[in-house]
Amino acid sequence: xxxxxxxxxxxxxxxxxxxxxxxxxxxxxxxxxxxxxxxxxxxxxxxxxxxxxxxxxxxxxxxxxxxxxxxxxxxxxxxxxxxxxxxxxxxxxxxxxxxxxxxxxxxxxxxxxxxxxxxxxxxxxxxxxxxxxxxxxxxxxxxxxxxxxxxxxxxxxxxxxxxxxxxxxxxxxxxxxxxxxxxxxxxxxxxxxxxxxxxxxxxxxxxxxxxxxxxxxxxxxxxxxxxxxxxxxxxxxxxxxxxxxxxxxxxxxxxxxxxxxxxxxxxxxxxxxxxxxxxxxxxxxxxxxxxxxxxxxxxxxxxxxxxxxxxxxx
Numbered sequence: 001x002x003x004x005x006x007x008x009x010x011x012x013x014x015x016x017x018x019x020x021x022x023x024x025x026x027x028x029x030x031x032x033x034x035x036x037x038x039x040x041x042x043x044x045x046x047x048x049x050x051x052x053x054x055x056x057x058x059x060x061x062x063x064x065x066x067x068x069x070x071x072x073x074x075x076x077x078x079x080x081x082x083x084x085x086x087x088x089x090x091x092x093x094x095x096x097x098x099x100x101x102x103x104x105x106x107x108x109x110x111x112x113x114x115x116x117x118x119x120x121x122x123x124x125x126x127x128x129x130x131x132x133x134x135x136x137x138x139x140x141x142x143x144x145x146x147x148x149x150x151x152x153x154x155x156x157x158x159x160x161x162x163x164x165x166x167x168x169x170x171x172x173x174x175x176x177x178x179x180x181x182x183x184x185x186x187x188x189x190x191x192x193x194x195x196x197x198x199x200x201x202x203x204x205x206x207x208x209x210x211x212x213x214x215x216x217x218x219x220x221x222x223x224x225x226x227x228x229x230x231x232x233x234x235x236x237x238x239x240x241x242x243x244x245x246x247x248x249x250x251x252x253x254x255x256x257x258x259x260x261x262x263x264x265x266x267x268x269x270x271x272x273x274x275x276x277x278x279x280x281x282x283x284x285x286x287x288x289x290x291x292x293x294x295x296x297x298x299x300x301x302x303x304x305x306x307x308x309x310x311x312x313x314x
Contacts, residue, residue: 100283
């Protein structure tokens with residue numbers, strides 16, 4: 001078994017990955033792709049790390065919204081501050097599931113709250129707060145540090161691809177600047193290769209050395225669904241030949257991979273292991289149907305991963 005994929009069981013998913021990499025790296029072969037064109041893109045929440053009972057980023061947002069609700073009682077009956085104040089993880093998690101099924105009502109409330117929560121913050125202050133949160137908080141049910149909730153098989157896959165001349169990007173609906181705090185530590189992916197959602201930004205002279213970049217009280221982009229391929233192209237300038245996701249929001253990215261006449265590998269993570277992680281299909285029903293209809297490679301957490309998470313100090 002390939003040393004880079006030690007946590008993968010020998011089965012169809014691992015076989016599809018190895019066969020694809022062998023094909024695109026074979027000099028002179030019909031499927032050969034030059035190294036500069038070996039671009040891979042990965043979703044983050046639910047693809048590279050755990051997203052239940054709600055995305056990890058929402059724990060950070062909840063902390064900030066909860067502090068705002070403590071300071072202003074009038075916010076406690078308005079969503080998303082109400083959910084934050086009441087520690088209503090179900091509402092926050094359901095907002096994302098509803099979004100993946102085409103109902104934007106609650107996610108719009110959530111985004112509006114996030115915009116207000118961090119308006120006026122300098123990007124450096126946001127990064128420091130996110131790093132503090134990720135360094136101290138633990139997953140509510142897995143009893144692991146949040147920074148230890150990355151999927152070991154997927155991290156191994158990133159290294160395997162890099163060893164074979166791929167350049168790997170993260171393209172996620174999650175907040176770009178939140179992810180950038182930990183992507184190098186957890187995945188070995190530097191911040192300049194992270195594409196995600198963001199608030200609008202402005203540079204201002206404020207007495208700090210070099211001035212500050214601050215968040216405005218307005219959105220920039222929500223990087224999900226059909227927006228993802230656009231953002232990938234605008235940032236990378238190349239069409240990926242490998243794409244991995246786990247939800248309905250990843251369908252356009254998976255279809256974007258390859259293109260006419262080019263090889264492509266499309267991976268869809270199926271969360272079917274309630275013992276070691278979580279068992280759910282909510283928000284992924286259309287993606288699973290598309291995988292069956294279009295021949296994508298479905299990665300079963302239960303069957304394809306010998307190990308889900310790396311060992312960690314308690």
